Amino acid sequence: MPPFGQRRTPTSGPGSRGPGGRGPGGRGPGGRGRNQQQRKKRTCRFCDSKEDYIDYKNEKRLQRCVSEQGRIIPKRITGTCSRHQRQLVVAIKRARHLALLPFLNEAVS
Amino acid sequence: MAAKSKVYETTFIINASLDDPQIDAVAEKVKDLIVKNGGEMMEFVKWGRKRFAYPIKKRNNGFYIVMEFRAPGDIVSKLERHFHLDENVLRFIVIGLDKVALKSRLTGESLIKPAMTSTPMPAEAPAAEAPAKSE
Numbered sequence: 229m230p231p232f233g234q235r236r237t238p239t240s241g242p243g244s245r246g247p248g249g250r251g252p253g254g255r256g257p258g259g260r261g262r263n264q265q266q267r268k269k270r271t272c273r274f275c276d277s278k279e280d281y282i283d284y285k286n287e288k289r290l291q292r293c294v295s296e297q298g299r300i301i302p303k304r305i306t307g308t309c310s311r312h313q314r315q316l317v318v319a320i321k322r323a324r325h326l327a328l329l330p331f332l333n334e335a336v337s
Numbered sequence: 338m339a340a341k342s343k344v345y346e347t348t349f350i351i352n353a354s355l356d357d358p359q360i361d362a363v364a365e366k367v368k369d370l371i372v373k374n375g376g377e378m379m380e381f382v383k384w385g386r387k388r389f390a391y392p393i394k395k396r397n398n399g400f401y402i403v404m405e406f407r408a409p410g411d412i413v414s415k416l417e418r419h420f421h422l423d424e425n426v427l428r429f430i431v432i433g434l435d436k437v438a439l440k441s442r443l444t445g446e447s448l449i450k451p452a453m454t455s456t457p458m459p460a461e462a463p464a465a466e467a468p469a470k471s472e
Contacts, residue, residue: 281441284430285348285403298390326348326428327389327399 270307274316282315284322290329294320298330342409344379344439349420349429350399353386360400363425367404370419376408393427405434 274282284290293308293316294300300320303313323329349367351360368378384401393399406412413431420429434442 279441281438283442322430322432324390325430326350326401327391327393330390333390 272307272309272312274312275309279312282312282319284319284326284328286319287323287328290316290320290323294329296333298333342375342377342407344405344407344434345413345431346403346405346434346442347416347429347431348401348403350393350401350427352425352427353396353398353400355400355425359425363423364402366423367402367416367419370416371404371406371408371412374408374412374415376406376412378404378406380405396427399427 282289293306300317303310308316320329324331347367351363355363364381364383368381371378380403382403384403386398386400388398389396413433416431417429420426
């Protein structure tokens with residue numbers, strides 16, 4: 229039997245968290261919260277391939293950076309760095325002007 | 338003193354319902370305009386007919402041409418004016434290329450390749466399979 233009172237402090241000792249990890253102590257600085265399953269550090273794909281210039285003519289490349297409806301995917305999801313995201317946005321908008329990319333893809337609902 | 342020249346790139350879309358010689362004529366006019374204004378052509382790539390992502394002037398495809406040239410800065414407004422006046426040019430874009438862009442933009446062949454949408458794979462030659470079966 230544990231000493232009296234110890235049960236009440238949820239952050240003490242290992243194994244004190246329930247399987248869900250969502251108790252009052254579950255949101256600690258450890259980051260154990262809702263997104264426990266998948267927290268992989270995404271790196272900027274343009275930095276990885278050492279691209280300095282994002283070409284609006286590279287349709288295939290840009291297509292991967294927009295959603296099925298044609299929206300620009302935010303960098304918080306893709307992991308693109310700020311510098312490249314800024315360039316990417318310009319490139320996508322140029323490509324849209326030339327009808328290489330859709331403004332809105334209505335075929336997908 | 339000679340005017341400062343810069344490298345520019347222009348992509349424009351020509352009405353695809355024209356015949357090839359007519360399309361060439363439209364492109365040639367643009368070329369002429371650049372050269373006459375003291376420009377120097379660096380790259381001239383025909384992407385060819387491509388489907389639009391959305392209709393432009395009730396059309397679903399157009400003929401894309403990419404040009405790269407070095408010319409003094411006043412070419413841009415002249416070029417834009419020309420494009421606006423030419424009815425067969427559906428869309429255009431003129432962009433100045435900076436040092437970084439010049440180093441790593443798509444050029445020549447590599448430019449055409451990513452633009453091409455799914456080149457049909459050559460059908461498997463039945464001849465290759467036949468001798469294997471006979472054995």
